[in-house]
Amino acid sequence: MSRTIIPFGPQHPVLPEPLHLKLVVEDETIVEAIPALGYVHRGLETLASIRDYNQMVYIVERVCGICSCIHAMCYCQGLETMMNVEVPSRAKYLRVIWSELHRIHSHLLWLGLFADGFGFESLFMQFWKIRERVMDINEATAGNRVVISVNVVGGVRRDLDKTQQRWILDELDKLEKELRQLMKTMLDDYTVKKRTVGVGVLTAEQAIQLGAVGPTLRGSGVAQDARQLGYAAFDELDFEPVTSPEGDSWARSKVRFMETLQSMDIVRQAISRLPDTELAAKVPGKPTGEVVCRVEQPRGELLYYLKGNGSKNMERVRIRTPTFANIPPLLAMLPGAQLADVPIAALTIDPCISCTER
Amino acid sequence: MYMLSNVLRNIMGKYSTRLYPFETRPAYEGFRGKLVNNIHDCIFCKSCQIKCPSQCITVDPKEGKWDCDPFACVYCSVCVDACPTHCLSMENQHRKPAPSKFVVSLQGTPRKSKKADKSAEKPAEAAAPEA
Numbered sequence: 001m002s003r004t005i006i007p008f009g010p011q012h013p014v015l016p017e018p019l020h021l022k023l024v025v026e027d028e029t030i031v032e033a034i035p036a037l038g039y040v041h042r043g044l045e046t047l048a049s050i051r052d053y054n055q056m057v058y059i060v061e062r063v064c065g066i067c068s069c070i071h072a073m074c075y076c077q078g079l080e081t082m083m084n085v086e087v088p089s090r091a092k093y094l095r096v097i098w099s100e101l102h103r104i105h106s107h108l109l110w111l112g113l114f115a116d117g118f119g120f121e122s123l124f125m126q127f128w129k130i131r132e133r134v135m136d137i138n139e140a141t142a143g144n145r146v147v148i149s150v151n152v153v154g155g156v157r158r159d160l161d162k163t164q165q166r167w168i169l170d171e172l173d174k175l176e177k178e179l180r181q182l183m184k185t186m187l188d189d190y191t192v193k194k195r196t197v198g199v200g201v202l203t204a205e206q207a208i209q210l211g212a213v214g215p216t217l218r219g220s221g222v223a224q225d226a227r228q229l230g231y232a233a234f235d236e237l238d239f240e241p242v243t244s245p246e247g248d249s250w251a252r253s254k255v256r257f258m259e260t261l262q263s264m265d266i267v268r269q270a271i272s273r274l275p276d277t278e279l280a281a282k283v284p285g286k287p288t289g290e291v292v293c294r295v296e297q298p299r300g301e302l303l304y305y306l307k308g309n310g311s312k313n314m315e316r317v318r319i320r321t322p323t324f325a326n327i328p329p330l331l332a333m334l335p336g337a338q339l340a341d342v343p344i345a346a347l348t349i350d351p352c353i354s355c356t357e358r
Numbered sequence: 359m360y361m362l363s364n365v366l367r368n369i370m371g372k373y374s375t376r377l378y379p380f381e382t383r384p385a386y387e388g389f390r391g392k393l394v395n396n397i398h399d400c401i402f403c404k405s406c407q408i409k410c411p412s413q414c415i416t417v418d419p420k421e422g423k424w425d426c427d428p429f430a431c432v433y434c435s436v437c438v439d440a441c442p443t444h445c446l447s448m449e450n451q452h453r454k455p456a457p458s459k460f461v462v463s464l465q466g467t468p469r470k471s472k473k474a475d476k477s478a479e480k481p482a483e484a485a486a487p488e489a
Contacts, residue, residue, distance in 0.1 A: 055411035058434050122365050129374055140386035143448075149390075149434040157439070158388070185361050 078293035091155035106298035155280025200345030214300020219252035221245035226296035399445035406437035422468030
């Protein structure tokens with residue numbers, strides 16, 4: 001049968017990100033997917049040679065519009081390791097709280113987009129209605145909805161007082177109740193399952209071999225989460241990586257749904273154990289040496305390579321975002337799928353192309 | 359069945375959204391909405407200009423001018439933390455959409471006296487070790 005190439009993106013109704021795939025199809029079955037990236041390169045890494053290392057905290061936050069706090073946290077942790085700064089334990093817990101709030105709102109955003117992807121508009125609105133309240137928590141506690149700018153090298157800039165802690169716990173209880181009501185619709189609905197079960201299957205061996213990260217990896221049954229490294233205060237909190245062995249789109253959406261509930265639990269734990277210390281440590285000197293830092297983003301494992309040469313500018317900031325690692329698994333899960341299932345399969349890796357190209 | 363009852367409830371019930379811009383939610387207390395400078399207390403030390411990650415602030419100590427481009431500002435409030443006289447602050451009000459870009463330009467009195475003091479002090483300091 002003759003082959004045709006159908007372009008997917010860079011402009012596609014299912015996702016606003018400029019993801020471009022050239023789909024080689026036979027009839028309506030995908031034979032091969034060829035990625036083409038490079039539509040939104042912004043040169044953020046190069047800015048490290050112009051701005052000083054403290055200003056870079058606010059620049060790396062803007063690598064990703066959704067998981068901004070976690071980018072800044074990774075960068076700060078890398079610099080703290082490089083400069084041997086002991087971060088106060090309250091700052092570590094506050095970082096956990098804000099990064100988990102970011103994970104909650106990122107996963108809710110994705111769950112909504114996913115529902116929109118298979119055409120379930122009212123479910124999409126329900127998820128975003130819940131998400132809006134998480135954004136309100138961010139605005140009230142950190143000063144902004146998305147790019148919250150709470151991290152500095154050495155600690156955090158904002159504190160949570162007792163009233164705010166109480167309010168966050170109350171809100172999370174309500175949100176969890178509302179989210180649990182949607183669980184059956186998202187994971188056990190006949191129509192939804194028709195679109196997601198068995199679409200874009202990635203086996204555990206493939207996932208490990210191709211270097212999948214985050215929910216894409218855990219959706220194939222591999223219990224691996226960068227939070228297990230115990231950065232910030234994660235070594236003192238109880239959690240197990242959420243996994244699902246099926247390896248299809250349904251499994252990945254289940255992992256994200258369960259992780260949202262898990263993140264709410266982690267926030268509760270962190271608030272209950274919040275120690276009473278100062279917020280930020282003094283940072284002496286300029287960064288010298290090189291360091292690699294890894295954290296878990298909503299989309300997967302994020303890696304920063306930092307190199308300092310003793311001046312106020314960093315010599316090199318290299319960022320590897322989770323979507324970059326998840327593109328090879330996406331290309332492996334597409335062959336054999338139907339053309340109509342490509343948007344669903346592509347969405348399940350939660351592609352963030354702006355992150356990937358920086 | 360939850361979605362069916364939920365959809366009906368949403369049709370019959372109140373709106374989940376607000377009728378923006380006629381109805382707005384008041385901003386939370388700690389919200390970083392608008393950068394304001396109390397120019398009378400400003401000493402034009404350039405701390406804000408140096409620390410600003412987006413380089414939206416320009417300070418001219420000679421003329422006593424403080425300019426801020428609110429469309430380049432990222433509202434991180436680093437300048438507020440860096441300000442030695444606490445003349446910079448963040449107001450918790452949401453920014454309105456604007457039809458055209460503008461620069462907030464504030465004119466204060468330049469600190470001539472301190473400069474005169476400095477030039478007077480310098481020879482004295484230089485003279486002191488010699489003596």
